[in-house]
Amino acid sequence: MKVTYIGHSGFLLDVSNAYFLFDYYEGDIPEMNREYPLVVFVSHKHADHYNPAIFELAKKYPNVHYVVSRDVPVKWKIQEYMQQGISLEDKVSVVRKNTDTELVLPGQKETLKITTLKSTDEGVAYLLAYREKKYYHAGDLNLWLWAGESKQYNDNMRIKYFRELEKLRGIQLEAAFLPLDPRQEQDAFGGMESFLEHVRVRKVFPMHFWGDYSVIEDFLRKHPEYEEQVVKVGKMGQAVDIS
Ligand SMILES: [Zn+2]
Known part of the structure; x- marks a missing residue:
């Protein structure tokens, strides 16, 4: 498995013969093998998680499929592309919270199982099962505690x-993408700490840190026990190979 940090909550997960792209909004998407399926996920409509430029990928990658949360306004995009002679209709799956979807990957016969969780912000988080392995992208599902909010x-x-x-208890994940947001100040670590206590996961990729990579260092200074699990993302475009 190879993971590329694209920017903010955007990651490209490269597993055997398939690509999963999550929450793209800024940065460069690496070149991919056009013969392999590419599944593009959008967790919710907020501008830091959804960039309509993702639909341009359909021009280059014939085996693309989009999985978007119901709150994302994609209908007019589909129409817009239709006018350009590009049919996205069969390439877009709209999902709601707490559902299971089975997607036969375009260009091959493997099935990807997609389970959605309910975000504590907007939209969904994605739990994926592919070739006996599981992956999780939180979107904005996080423990959003704020000092200024009421008890x-x-x-x-x-x-x-x-x-x-x-819902993730007892599951073994290969990779999890989790918010670690410095804006929460003293509450910034809570979501990731609880996750690591409850869920078995090989590698954790922090995200949603608004370019402030130091929050990852701070987390690991407090929790050296997670040094092996939490990947120190250091710059946009960084790729990590995990065998
Ligand atoms: Zn966000």
Whole structure:
């Protein structure tokens, strides 16, 4: 498995003979093998998770498929491309929270199982099962505690976050992409800490840190026990090979 950090919450996951691209909004997408399936995921419509430029990939990659959360306004995009003579209709799957979808990957006969969780912000998180392995991209599903919020808000947030984490209990993940957001200040580590306590995962890729890579260093300084698991993302375009 090879993982490329594209920018913010955007990652390209390169597994055997397939590509999964998550939450692209900025940065360069690496060149890929056009014969392999490429599945492009959008967790929700916020501008830092969804860039309509992803649909340009359909011009270059014949085996592309899009999986987008229901809140993402894709209908008019599909129409726009239709006018250019590009049919996206069969290439887009719209998903809602708490559902299972089986997608036969274009260009091959393998099935990708897509399970959605309910975000604590907007849209969904994605749990993928492909060739006996599992991967998870949180989107904006995180423990969004804020010092300035009411106790009731933060208590409610905890309930909602742990309800979703429960769904991952007992699962072994190859890779998880998780928010680590320095704007939360003293509460920035809570989501990732709880995740690592509850879920078995080989490699964790921090994201949504707004270009402030130091938050990853800070996390690992507090938690040296996760040095092996948490990948120190250091720049856009960085690729990590994990055998
Ligand atoms: Zn976001």
